[in-house]
Amino acid sequence: MDVGELLNYQPDRGAKRNRDGDGGAAGADEDSRGGKQHKGLSAREMARYREAGVGIEGGGEMRDYDDLSQDRKRILEKLMDRDEEEPEAEPVDESSVKKMILTFEKRSYKNQELRIKFPDNPEKFMETELDLNDVIQEMHVIATMPDLYHLLVELNARAPHVAIAVVDLLQELTDIDTLQESEEGAEVLIDSLLEGQVVALLVQSMERLDEQVKEEADGIYNTLGKDMYTITAKMPFDANKLYCSEILAILLQNNDNTRELLGEMDGIDVLLQQLSVFKRHNPSTAEEQEMMENLFDALCSCLMLAANRDRFLKGEGLQLMNLMLREKKMSRCSSMKVLDHGMIGAEGADNCHKFVDILGLRTIFPLFMKTPKKMKKSVSSEKEHEEHVCSIIASMLRNLKSQQRSRLLNKFTENDCEKVDRLMEMHFKYLEAVQQADKRIEGEKHADGCNVTCARTVIQLSKAFTGNASSSALTCKTGKDLHA
Incomplete structure (x- = not known):
């Protein structure tokens, strides 16, 4: 077969072409066609090689794709080596941190100045925004140097707006939905915050913020949210939870705005959840008992706001307090105080009706008849116990209607009106205490203050009862004028 026959030869279309051929005849055939497509390569592969800058010259062999990948790897390695050869950043010390802070x-x-000057023209202060963001990113390195944190605290004292930004960041970092995505990461973050005494820093920040300024008011809102999260983050008791409970109790004492704010943040539910631990278990240490009392005090302060009483009712707070009274644990004294705050006044009418519906009368009247023995060993005194019990019953006498009112009055007729006898006993006991206090009001006013307060409560209960019960029944049992 001569050369002409070889050039004119075409293989059978049904036959499978060998991709690994030596490129003899087929290569010549491809060359004769102007090099339309090389044997064994698709049009897509050809385009990929052309994009990579790989040429095909006059029938020479093309580098395969693996060789190209190796070239790319070598380029990346050179770039990485070049980065490693760059000089290391200067070490972070006190002077460098001060420079960053300055x-x-x-x-x-500068950014604030331009924002105030051009509030409607972001282009004017956009460059300062970028510069500020750059220095903030540089300051992240301080997180690895705990011994330099005091410099940030000094900055905190001079720039309240920085404190607001930090608190806002903490609020986002401790968002419950975010933390649930990584429990391990959440634990690391919480431990770091507690070790850095974040609670103390939050308190210092709140002391300097002005609620009249919207931005600073938002900072206070986020700070309260951080305190509530610290209380709920870990179930085991620790010193930080004690500290947070004390802060909340203090903040809620005489500030309706704070009480309303905590109610809007679902703080009532948080307090009830934390107190539910002590429903069947006593605090194990004196510090834990103090935390429990702080949480009860915070709840009592919240209930002084009418809107929070509705939240307390919807959160089944009455049921929890009623169970605490029945369980006879250390929380019983404080739970009675919470019931007193939740049911007093016209705003407590709904709570009074609900308390009767959950069979609270069966719980409160045994405590009315006799002060428990364990109560005498607790923090609360006998007089405080009698004051809260009488106040609860007096509130129900004022607020109950229809069937619930009848159920309450029927309690006083049980067992030959023994509860009326107890009421008269307490009435004359504290009436005498008031008379004695009046005689020596100047010298022993402070000593008899508790007696006077309790006496007023008992007398109010007596008057409320006489307005609802038959005067003839009282005369038969006592033989004395109740209003004497």
Whole structure:
């Protein structure tokens, strides 16, 4: 077969072409067609090689794709080696941190100035925003140097807006939905915050913020949220939970705005959840008992706001307090105080009706008849116990209607009106205490203050009862004028 026959030869279309051929005849045939497509390569592969800059010259062999990948790897390795050869960043010390803080303050003030000057023209302060963001990113390195944190605290004292930004960041970091995605990461974050005494820093920040300024009011809101999260984050008791409970109790004492804010943040439910631990278990240490009392005090302060009483009712707070009274644990004294705050006044009418519906009369009247022995060993005194019990019953006498009112009055007729006898006993006991206090009011006013307060409560209960019960029944049992 001569050369002409070889050039004119075409293989059978049904036959499978060998991809690994030596490129003899087929290569010549492809060359004769102008090199339309090389043997064994698709059009897509050809395009991929052309994009990579690999040429095909006059029938020479093309580098395969693996060789190209090796070239790319070598390029990446060279780039990485070049990065490693760059000089290391200067070490972080006190002077460098102070320099970063100074730069941050300058850029922050400049950004604020331009924002105030051009509030409707973001292009004017966009460059300062970028500069400020750059220095903030540089300051992240301080997180690895705990011994330099005191420099940030000094910055905190001079720039309240920084404190607001930090608190806002903490609020986002401790968002419950975010933390549930990684329990391990949440534990690390919480431990780091507690070790850095974040609670004390939050308190210091709140002391300097002005609620009249919207931005600072938002900072207070986020700070309260952080305190509530610290209380609920870990079930085991620790010193930080004690500290947070004390802070909440203090903040809620005489501030209706704070009480309303905590109610809007579902704080009532949080307090009830934390107190439910002590329903069947006593505090194991004196510090844990103090935390329990702080939480009860915070709840009592919240209930002084009418809106929070509805939240307390919907959160089944009455049921929890009623169970605590029945369980006879250390929480019983404080739970009675909570019931007193939740049912007093016209705003407590709904709670009074609900308390009767959950069979609370069966719980409260045994405590009315006799002060428990364990109560005498607890923090609460006998007089405080009698004061809260009488106040609860007096509130129900004022607020109950229809069937619930009848059920309450029927309690006083049981067992030959023994509860009326107890009421008269307490009435004359504290009436005498008031008369004695009046005689020596100047010298022993403070000593008899508790007697006077309790006496007023018992007398109010007596008057409320006489307004609802038959005067003839009282005369038969006591033989005395109740209003004497």
